[in-house]
Amino acid sequence: MTHADDQRMIQAVDARTRRRFLGDCGLGLGRIALASLLTGGALGRAQAGEPTAGPLAPQAPHFAPKAKRVIQLFMGGAPSQLDLFDHKPELAKLEGKPLPPSVYAGQRYAFIRPDAAVMGPRFPFAKHGQSGAELADKLPHLAGIADEVCFIKSLHTDQFNHGPAQVLMNTGFSQPGRPCLGSWALYGLGCATQELPGFVVMSTGAGVSGGSANWSSGFMPTLYTGCRFRNQGDPILDTSNPAGVDAALQRSSLDLTGALNRRALSDVGDPEIATRLAGYELAFRLQTSAPELMDLASESKETLDLYGCDPGKPSFARACLLARRMVERGVRFVQIFHEGWDAHSDVTGNHTKNCQETDQGAAALVADLKRRGLLDDTLVIWGGEFGRTPMVESNAALGRSQGRDHHPSAFTMWLAGGGVKRGLTYGATDELGFHVVENPVHVHDLQATLLHLLGFDHERLTYRFAGRDFRLTDVDGKVVAGVLA
Secondary structure, eight states: OOHHHHHHHHHHSOHHHHHHHHHHOOSSHHHHHHHHHHTTTHHHHHHTTOOOOSTTSOOOOSSOOSOSEEEEEEOTTOOOHHHHTOOOHHHHHHTTSBOOHHHHTTOOOSSSOTTOBBOOOSSOEEEETTTTEEEETTOHHHHHTGGGEEEEEEEEOSOOSHHHHHHHHHHSSSSSSSOOHHHHHHHHHOOSOSSSOSEEEEEOSSOOTTGGGGGOOTTSOGGGSOEEOOSSSOSSTTOSOOTTOOHHHHHHHHHHHHHHHHHHHHHHOOHHHHHHHHHHHHHHHHHHHHHHHHOGGGSOHHHHHHHTOOTTSOOHHHHHHHHHHHHHTTOOEEEEEOOOOOOSSOHHHHHHHHHHHHHHHHHHHHHHHHHTTOGGGEEEEEEOSSEEEEEEEEEGGGTEEEEEEEEOSOEEEEEESTTBOTTEEEOEEOTTSOSEEESOEEHHHHHHHHHHHTTOOTTTOOEEETTEEEOTTTTOOOOOGGGBO
């Protein structure tokens, strides 16, 4: 029997049972496999101009997109905008003194009092490129591509603790249970490959405060959830043959079990059989596609040097290079989490280390995408969940000194490619870096803008659940037209 026969059998399964299955099935190969089975042949039919079917078949957005794919570089823990991007000389003049009460009135912080002493920038700043973007000296590689980047210095959020703020940034809501940006992109655009998952997640830090909620599909079917790739060994578990099993034996085994599963599916219509059948087939394909993806032997020394990447050693740079390889192969959305920016103490040492680990890889990714003709329709996003305070955090009881607390009122992110203006600095904060004073951008505004670049009206891209039409931007958000090319 063919994949088309398999699809007809699946379509015959009772709809209510299938919905239960899609809502309940777990993460991993079973979820990815069902997506692959449901989209069997869709890409070829789309190229031939024939109708497509299946939840992950390529879909037309609301209008012509500028970005066809996204790479999100998430800096978990919240980098200090004041020490990297938003230079405030006035803070150096006020170091050791408290801020005026009129500045911090009504503010709440996780660990410090609002009247804590000011701490000046920890690193020297300089202007770069024709755009004159002002950056700390710990970002020399980003400085080299400053004219490709749009810096948004006027972001603000509703949350001041890591977990809720990360989940809000990625899902539009501060509590787990809603679809993330990658899920919305996959739901709206469909998948452009049958050899790899459409939404891939990697982590190069110490873990993520918001956990898997940051790449979850929430109440959407779990086939829209991000697939976590491991840093070492098989990128996806259970795709390697056990000892003594070669390809021919595996293929004959799959053919036999496939025939038995198709017969059972026809007899009882159990969707669990359908996902098992598809899981075997996708695992078979991933045995070729996943190792080929992860094998960097085909990359030139010049490319490896550009990223600062050791092919055999897990790192942020290696993840960035893999992200480029993924989008080349049709992966729609890639998330790379690098946790560790939470500098409650020694912001100088913390940010020196994290910049050394991330600056070259992030800048190389943008440069590499550009030289391969991919940057114009690939959107790169860099940033964390909130900013850091102008005031110092020092707490002898907790062993903290010369750090910064969480600051939701103002922070910086940067975007590149995918329809974003090049060499732009958008928005501004006051002379103390405390409040946004020009072109404020809420998290929901950022999300509305990202969806716009993907070709969607954020108010029309909805998913109905529990009697309500939900969207990424909840009930708020507006497109930031000033950053669009």
